[in-house]
Amino acid sequence: MHVVEKHNHVLRMLFMIHACRLLIVALIVFALVACANLALVPKTPVHMPKQHSLQSACAAWKSSASRHTRVLGIAGLFNTGTNLLYQLLQQNCKFPRDSQIHWQVPWGKHNPVSFRGRLVANTEEAASVKQHKEVLPILIVKDPLRWVASMCRHSYTAHWNAMYQCPNLVYNKRPETPLEVIVRFGHNHTVEYKSLVHMWNTWYSQWLDSEFPFWIVRFEDLLFQSQAVVTRICECVHGLTTKPFQHIHKRASPSKHGETPSGLNDTLKLYSNQTARTSGFSVQDLEYFDKSIDKTLLDNLVTTRAYFFESVFV
Numbered sequence: 001m002h003v004v005e006k007h008n009h010v011l012r013m014l015f016m017i018h019a020c021r022l023l024i025v026a027l028i029v030f031a032l033v034a035c036a037n038l039a040l041v042p043k044t045p046v047h048m049p050k051q052h053s054l055q056s057a058c059a060a061w062k063s064s065a066s067r068h069t070r071v072l073g074i075a076g077l078f079n080t081g082t083n084l085l086y087q088l089l090q091q092n093c094k095f096p097r098d099s100q101i102h103w104q105v106p107w108g109k110h111n112p113v114s115f116r117g118r119l120v121a122n123t124e125e126a127a128s129v130k131q132h133k134e135v136l137p138i139l140i141v142k143d144p145l146r147w148v149a150s151m152c153r154h155s156y157t158a159h160w161n162a163m164y165q166c167p168n169l170v171y172n173k174r175p176e177t178p179l180e181v182i183v184r185f186g187h188n189h190t191v192e193y194k195s196l197v198h199m200w201n202t203w204y205s206q207w208l209d210s211e212f213p214f215w216i217v218r219f220e221d222l223l224f225q226s227q228a229v230v231t232r233i234c235e236c237v238h239g240l241t242t243k244p245f246q247h248i249h250k251r252a253s254p255s256k257h258g259e260t261p262s263g264l265n266d267t268l269k270l271y272s273n274q275t276a277r278t279s280g281f282s283v284q285d286l287e288y289f290d291k292s293i294d295k296t297l298l299d300n301l302v303t304t305r306a307y308f309f310e311s312v313f314v
Contacts, residue, residue, distance in 0.1 A: 057213035073105035076140035079150035093234035137214040157184040175284035
């Protein structure tokens with residue numbers, strides 16, 4: 001009898017050991033599958049609030065403002081293509097109401113977003129806006145290296161020591177010392193930045209800290225995928241895109257600010273050439289750029305593939 005009980009006890013122990021092994025294997029497999037699935041989930045940009053995505057921004061805007069007063073307003077730093085977007089929308093989108101696309105947001109398209117609610121641009125469009133929630137800003141961003149080069153062609157109200165060369169971020173003989181930038185915004189409101197890179201960082205970071213909805217459009221997408229960008233914006237306001245699509249081929253006049261300095265074909269060639277992206281910068285400039293640029297901001301706004309359309313940065 002004792003022999004039988006001992007045998008049964010051994011069998012039960014063996015069964016429990018086997019069951020434990022199966023459980024451990026199952027847990028390992030579950031953990032591996034979970035990790036694999038987690039790796040496949042696209043990472044949400046750290047600085048990118050949900051209301052800034054295309055669908056949610058448009059939906060939030062529509063839910064907060066009457067369809068009789070809703071308008072689109074364009075914003076962006078100097079030399080980012082704000083005029084180009086306005087012209088493309090004017091020529092290729094038939095809006096439900098007249099004047100539904102504004103040339104700029106009420107506080108001025110180039111002004112920092114911190115001016116929202118504190119300053120009203122001196123235009124009839126700005127004066128017609130009763131509440132800021134009526135405006136869905138379309139924010140344009142350009143690759144900061146390309147943007148710095150654009151600032152050399154037209155600096156607007158920004159001033160820095162570009163006597164010896166441009167583009168430039170640091171002094172030639174003192175590469176550890178950045179070139180300070182002084183910018184006049186709005187009604188003679190002066191802001192100082194440590195460098196052009198810090199200007200780009202600060203200006204766009206303030207937007208991404210905002211609580212209201214807006215769309216972000218990359219200049220490079222606007223340039224290479226104009227029709228797709230315009231169509232998506234037009235759909236948001238229930239507008240109709242005109243056919244055939246009309247690109248902006250006009251060669252910019254030197255007296256007109258904010259336009260590309262050459263024809264469309266020349267501009268496409270320039271921006272599709274990755275070598276030209278760093279042309280003119282010294283080694284010291286590029287080292288300073290790499291050290292100073294907000295890499296998370298750069299990734300979220302410029303180089304990420306999943307944000308707006310397929311990125312041209314490959």
